Amino acid sequence: MAKQIVAFGSRHGGARGQLAHLGRRGTRIVLVGEDGGWGDLVAPSHDIARRAAEGAGLALQEAFDGELAAKVTTGPYEWKRMAGIQLGGRGGA
Numbered sequence: 001m002a003k004q005i006v007a008f009g010s011r012h013g014g015a016r017g018q019l020a021h022l023g024r025r026g027t028r029i030v031l032v033g034e035d036g037g038w039g040d041l042v043a044p045s046h047d048i049a050r051r052a053a054e055g056a057g058l059a060l061q062e063a064f065d066g067e068l069a070a071k072v073t074t075g076p077y078e079w080k081r082m083a084g085i086q087l088g089g090r091g092g093a
Helices: 002-011 046-056 066-071 076-086
Strands: 015-021 027-033 038-043 059-061
Touching (some): 002 027, 002 038, 002 046, 015 046, 027 046, 038 046
Parallel strands (some): 015 059
Antiparallel strands (some): 015 027, 027 038
């Protein structure tokens, strides 16, 4: 998982991240690239997610705050998907 984080950072001019608990499903590692690209990975536990982030040298933020969110670039796909979810649809799928 650390290799995937490093690869993401390499493709996007560096990256920052935030860990989000998903309950029994694990922990999501939200990745935001310096170029606005974003992605995520899901680890089976918070400890695994934290170790992967630390092993990759990922700068972690405690919250997905306004500054981090402002870096995210969204396009037509994301807007269509978000609109579909809000309207009770399948999110553009």
